[in-house]
Amino acid sequence: MGLIRISGLRVAFSTCSEEIRAVDAVDLDIRSGDSLSLIGESGCGKTVMGMAIMGLLPKNAMISGSIRYGDQEILSAPDRTMQQIRGKEIAMISQNSANALDPVMTIGDQIAEPLLIHRLLPTTEARSETLRLLSALGFDEPETAAGRYPHEFSGGMRERILIALALICNPRLIIADEPTAGLDAQVKSQILRLIKKQIASNRTLFLITHDMGTASFLSTRIAVMYAGELVEAGPTKEVLAMPRHPYTQGLLASLPSAGLHPIPGMSPAPAHLPKGCRFCARCPSATDRCSTLHPPLKETSNTRQVRCFLYD
Amino acid sequence: MIELEAITKIYTKGFLRQQKTTAVNNVSLSIKKGGSLGLVGESGSGKTTLGRIALRLIEPTSGTVRFDGVNLMALSRSALRQIRPRMQIVFQDPDTSLDPRMTVQECIAEPLEIWNLVEPQDREDRVLELLDLVGLQPDLIGRFPFEISGGQKQRVALARVLALTPDFIVADEPTAALDLSVQAQVLSLIKTIQKKTNLTLLFISHDLQIIGQMCDSVAVMHKGTIVEQGTPRGILRDPKDPYTQKLIDAAYESEAWLGKEKKV
Numbered sequence: 001m002g003l004i005r006i007s008g009l010r011v012a013f014s015t016c017s018e019e020i021r022a023v024d025a026v027d028l029d030i031r032s033g034d035s036l037s038l039i040g041e042s043g044c045g046k047t048v049m050g051m052a053i054m055g056l057l058p059k060n061a062m063i064s065g066s067i068r069y070g071d072q073e074i075l076s077a078p079d080r081t082m083q084q085i086r087g088k089e090i091a092m093i094s095q096n097s098a099n100a101l102d103p104v105m106t107i108g109d110q111i112a113e114p115l116l117i118h119r120l121l122p123t124t125e126a127r128s129e130t131l132r133l134l135s136a137l138g139f140d141e142p143e144t145a146a147g148r149y150p151h152e153f154s155g156g157m158r159e160r161i162l163i164a165l166a167l168i169c170n171p172r173l174i175i176a177d178e179p180t181a182g183l184d185a186q187v188k189s190q191i192l193r194l195i196k197k198q199i200a201s202n203r204t205l206f207l208i209t210h211d212m213g214t215a216s217f218l219s220t221r222i223a224v225m226y227a228g229e230l231v232e233a234g235p236t237k238e239v240l241a242m243p244r245h246p247y248t249q250g251l252l253a254s255l256p257s258a259g260l261h262p263i264p265g266m267s268p269a270p271a272h273l274p275k276g277c278r279f280c281a282r283c284p285s286a287t288d289r290c291s292t293l294h295p296p297l298k299e300t301s302n303t304r305q306v307r308c309f310l311y312d
Numbered sequence: 313m314i315e316l317e318a319i320t321k322i323y324t325k326g327f328l329r330q331q332k333t334t335a336v337n338n339v340s341l342s343i344k345k346g347g348s349l350g351l352v353g354e355s356g357s358g359k360t361t362l363g364r365i366a367l368r369l370i371e372p373t374s375g376t377v378r379f380d381g382v383n384l385m386a387l388s389r390s391a392l393r394q395i396r397p398r399m400q401i402v403f404q405d406p407d408t409s410l411d412p413r414m415t416v417q418e419c420i421a422e423p424l425e426i427w428n429l430v431e432p433q434d435r436e437d438r439v440l441e442l443l444d445l446v447g448l449q450p451d452l453i454g455r456f457p458f459e460i461s462g463g464q465k466q467r468v469a470l471a472r473v474l475a476l477t478p479d480f481i482v483a484d485e486p487t488a489a490l491d492l493s494v495q496a497q498v499l500s501l502i503k504t505i506q507k508k509t510n511l512t513l514l515f516i517s518h519d520l521q522i523i524g525q526m527c528d529s530v531a532v533m534h535k536g537t538i539v540e541q542g543t544p545r546g547i548l549r550d551p552k553d554p555y556t557q558k559l560i561d562a563a564y565e566s567e568a569w570l571g572k573e574k575k576v
């Protein structure tokens with residue numbers, strides 16, 4: 001059952017001279033209890049997808065399509081509706097812990113705030129709830145920690161604080177946007193284990209990342225995005241073991257352990273997308289048809305979809 | 313080519329600067345001409361401090377740095393300036409290392425101008441040559457840093473460094489801010505250029521996998537000291553130090569998630 005159903009989502013931004021299509025006709029279901037990773041390079045539109053679900057797109061975005069949360073339409077829903085959902089039903093672990101936290105509020109106050117607003121808890125209960133969560137997230141002395149300010153914590157600890165912020169109201173869906181960017185290998189693995197443990201208890205995860213390792217550790221399904229559209233989707237294990245789209249194959253070959261074989265060239269500029277396949281210029285198996293016709297996203301099996309003429 | 317002898321760096325802070333942090337503790341390292349050494353360790357292990365001391369961008373508390381036989385610590389400011397073009401650094405984040413008000417052209421031409429390396433009328437040709445060397449299109453020449461991608465910015469930073477035809481480069485996590493596929497592009501570019509121009513390279517990273525691909529020797533740093541040194545193959549196959557083992561486990565963990573077998 002689809003907790004979130006995205007259909008025909010388009011998000012564009014206009015600059016003075018050109019239109020930038022950040023997300024282009026994306027259909028995606030996030031099923032209840034699922035953990036889905038959205039993979040892609042910087043600028044492919046994956047963060048914009050997360051923002052669209054949260055209802056946090058900037059005012060100048062031109063939006064069309066639909067995002068349904070249960071049976072409620074939440075794309076371009078009024079602010080008041082979204083305020084009831086955001087933080088309470090759908091919460092986000094944002095990237096860059098240094099900017100996401102308020103520098104002049106103690107972390108205890110920041111974590112407890114949604115409890116006071118969404119669940120109207122009395123302060124004593126909000127306090128004990130916050131301390132309980134902090135200790136569950138690995139803070140040895142939650143009372144001391146709660147009274148500190150963000151700058152007094154390391155990057156790894158700040159990431160835990162962001163996780164606490166997202167979990168505090170026990171939301172159904174968690175959107176995590178690059179939760180481990182900028183952390184070193186050991187801290188990263190601690191944080192990922194923590195997220196995995198927290199989503200196990202009947203929560204749904206939508207993970208946005210460019211890191212294959214993270215995606216494969218945390219998610220059961222994977223969707224690969226390139227230049228604003230989905231190019232491949234399927235169960236994580238199958239996609240990583242047998243990638244179908246040449247872009248996914250290229251990404252896996254760029255891993256240090258696979259020998260750092262780069263994909264030649266660059267993603268097309270979102271203001272000047274090619275007419276045919278968007279990956280055509282960088283693709284080793286491109287044919288004439290690829291540069292003139294735009295391939296549709298096709299089902300290749302019950303569980304897998306790919307946007308490539310090779311699988312016609 | 314570059315020799316570090318008994319380098320120690322102690323940072324002081326607090327009341328009367330009495331609070332002391334030992335960032336680098338009695339470290340000795342050397343890199344042969346044309347060699348590449350990978351310095352690996354977690355955040356805060358002192359690897360960036362050590363990389364900067366190697367260029368005398370930071371003064372060590374004690375110890376000496378020799379570059380091509382010259383004791384850098386004994387040089388005056390002006391003598392040090394004269395030797396700087398031969399040793400360069402590529403920083404972690406091109407957003408903060410490139411001047412936002414300079415075009416790509418100005419940025420790459422600046423070192424050529426300062427050192428008067430080519431005649432003014434040939435400067436543009438040299439800039440185009442350098443752009444080509446780092447795999448950038450000539451039409452980027454008039455762009456500002458905010459108009460190009462992170463990978464392109466890091467290539468510009470690299471072109472600026474190569475403008476001086478240095479003998480020694482410190483690359484401090486040059487791909488930390490880049491995506492997977494762009495990382496692969498930039499790293500293989502650095503590797504190709506290093507081989508082609510016989511550069512000596514000190515490559516700083518927290519990723520053992522990357523160092524294994526990039527370097528012919530590796531030094532593992534932990535809490536300011538070198539705990540282990542050897543070839544990437546040797547260290548990955550048979551780590552002697554428990555900390556190295558931990559690093560390797562962390563590095564392989566994400567491989568294991570990808571369903572791959574350990575391979576050395």
